[in-house]
Amino acid sequence: MISALIDLKRAGDDGLVAQLTSQLRGLIATGRLGKGRALPSSRRLASDLGVSRNTVTYAFEQLAAEGYLAASHGRRPVVTVDGGERRQGADAVAARVRSGKLRLSPWASQLKQTDWPMSYQVPLRPLRPGLGDAREFPNEIWARCLRRSAVRAAKRELGPVNRTRLREALAHYLAASRGVRATPEQIMILPSAQAALTLIAAVLISPGDEVWVEDPGYPGAAAALRASGAHVIGMRLDAQGMQRMPGLAAPKLIFMTPSHQHPTGRLMSLARRTEFLGVCRPGKSWIAEDDYDGEFHYDSRPVPALQGLDAHGRVFYVGTFSKVMTSDIRLGYLVVPPALVSTFEIAQRHIGLIASSHIQEALAEFIAGGHFLAHLRRMRRLYHARRDHLVAGLELHLGEMLSIEVPAGGIQLVARLKRGTADRAAVKRLAAAGVETRALSGLALDRPRDHGLLLGFAAWHENEISAALRTMASCF
Numbered sequence: 075m076i077s078a079l080i081d082l083k084r085a086g087d088d089g090l091v092a093q094l095t096s097q098l099r100g101l102i103a104t105g106r107l108g109k110g111r112a113l114p115s116s117r118r119l120a121s122d123l124g125v126s127r128n129t130v131t132y133a134f135e136q137l138a139a140e141g142y143l144a145a146s147h148g149r150r151p152v153v154t155v156d157g158g159e160r161r162q163g164a165d166a167v168a169a170r171v172r173s174g175k176l177r178l179s180p181w182a183s184q185l186k187q188t189d190w191p192m193s194y195q196v197p198l199r200p201l202r203p204g205l206g207d208a209r210e211f212p213n214e215i216w217a218r219c220l221r222r223s224a225v226r227a228a229k230r231e232l233g234p235v236n237r238t239r240l241r242e243a244l245a246h247y248l249a250a251s252r253g254v255r256a257t258p259e260q261i262m263i264l265p266s267a268q269a270a271l272t273l274i275a276a277v278l279i280s281p282g283d284e285v286w287v288e289d290p291g292y293p294g295a296a297a298a299l300r301a302s303g304a305h306v307i308g309m310r311l312d313a314q315g316m317q318r319m320p321g322l323a324a325p326k327l328i329f330m331t332p333s334h335q336h337p338t339g340r341l342m343s344l345a346r347r348t349e350f351l352g353v354c355r356p357g358k359s360w361i362a363e364d365d366y367d368g369e370f371h372y373d374s375r376p377v378p379a380l381q382g383l384d385a386h387g388r389v390f391y392v393g394t395f396s397k398v399m400t401s402d403i404r405l406g407y408l409v410v411p412p413a414l415v416s417t418f419e420i421a422q423r424h425i426g427l428i429a430s431s432h433i434q435e436a437l438a439e440f441i442a443g444g445h446f447l448a449h450l451r452r453m454r455r456l457y458h459a460r461r462d463h464l465v466a467g468l469e470l471h472l473g474e475m476l477s478i479e480v481p482a483g484g485i486q487l488v489a490r491l492k493r494g495t496a497d498r499a500a501v502k503r504l505a506a507a508g509v510e511t512r513a514l515s516g517l518a519l520d521r522p523r524d525h526g527l528l529l530g531f532a533a534w535h536e537n538e539i540s541a542a543l544r545t546m547a548s549c550f
């Protein structure tokens with residue numbers, strides 16, 4: 075009996091018609107109700123299910139409109155789709171994908187070679203790195219900005235895709251706080267920093283082009299560049315940040331995080347910045363500077379962005395609102411060298427990396443109202459205290475096992491294992507005990523040399539950090 079295959083929830087979010095339609099569709103699509111099978115009359119099915127006849131009639135009409143049933147007046151509806159055949163087809167495709175026989179594009183095949191993005195456990199747990207504290211975000215104020223943006227939408231002119239008000243506000247903010255030299259027209263508003271990296275790779279990289287990255291470094295950058303066919307070469311770090319490997323000719327692109335090296339938090343010295351700029355002949359080699367959390371500095375005045383040192387238009391400057399606001403807002407930006415602005419604007423439209431105008435206008439409002447800087451100042455104080463709390467606790471409880479590199483800013487720190495290399499095992503053990511960390515060895519480009527834990531402090535209250543430290547002490 076068909077009614078035995080159907081389970082309708084009276085108090086669900088979906089209405090009865092939607093539930094019945096979806097369940098009947100599922101039974102047909104999976105072949106459980108085969109082609110040619112006559113369904114009961116609407117009166118009969120309604121009485122078996124204990125629902126109104128209209129509910130069943132509407133469901134039948136919808137499925138007839140979708141082509142699953144043939145219904146004619148006064149007759150029982152008949153299934154017109156061979157679900158079994160469809161399922162076999164879908165199973166065959168899934169088997170090809172699983173066995174690796176399905177030919178994907180070279181770009182998509184490259185994506186599978188990396189383990190980025192890494193999957194984290196849900197829910198979020200201390201001390202997951204890479205996050206600002208979304209709980210501190212002024213949602214009420216943001217909601218007002220969103221509302222104003224929506225209300226004004228009718229009066230806005232169509233386009234441009236990179237909203238002028240936000241570009242102007244950002245150009246001003248980046249000049250004042252990060253020393254970035256850019257006109258508003260050089261700023262592209264994108265859904266994320268990752269989108270900026272993808273766009274740079276799409277425009278600049280031809281298969282086989284050499285690209286230098288930091289090692290250990292940010293896997294998202296290496297993944298985007300490799301997927302475009304770049305030959306990605308890792309540069310080791312020392313106390314001054316990324317080091318140039320001797321003997322290599324200038325690459326097409328150098329990716330770096332000079333403000334707080336990801337993951338170590340090291341600041342690149344001025345001498346190194348000048349050296350890398352010197353490697354890049356204008357128009358031949360480029361630098362992508364990722365300033366993902368440059369806003370957060372605690373111990374000294376912030377060092378201006380490398381982009382501001384460049385007088386020849388060789389540096390792309392990448393930023394994100396994921397850390398400084400919340401990752402939900404999903405906005406990033408890219409400052410493009412003047413000579414490439416129109417090329418990048420066309421590329422942005424082709425790839426479709428366009429951020430919602432509503433959100434862009436709301437953010438412009440948030441910045442113009444002084445809320446962005448106020449939030450930033452408050453978070454800087456808070457994260458500073460949290461960094462100090464984590465550092466003090468690590469030294470007190472885990473100083474024998476871990477050596478800490480205290481970053482002058484940012485949202486996370488590296489604690490190296492003093493003995494052994496089993497950082498992945500430590501991450502697993504800690505995760506089982508409720509503390510989320512990331513293995514430093516997982517951030518190596520090729521063969522890991524560094525072993526330790528990446529620990530986030532910005533997103534976690536001091537009592538959460540203390541509890542995590544106690545758990546860590548008992549696990550080690």
Ligand SMILES: Cc1ncc(COP(=O)(O)O)c(C=O)c1O
Pocket residue numbers: 204265266267268269292294331336364366393394395396401405406
């Ligand atoms: C160095 C670095 N750049 C960029 C990002 C990502 O920014 P978005 O979420 O805007 O892509 C991250 C995220 O963790 C990061 O660590």
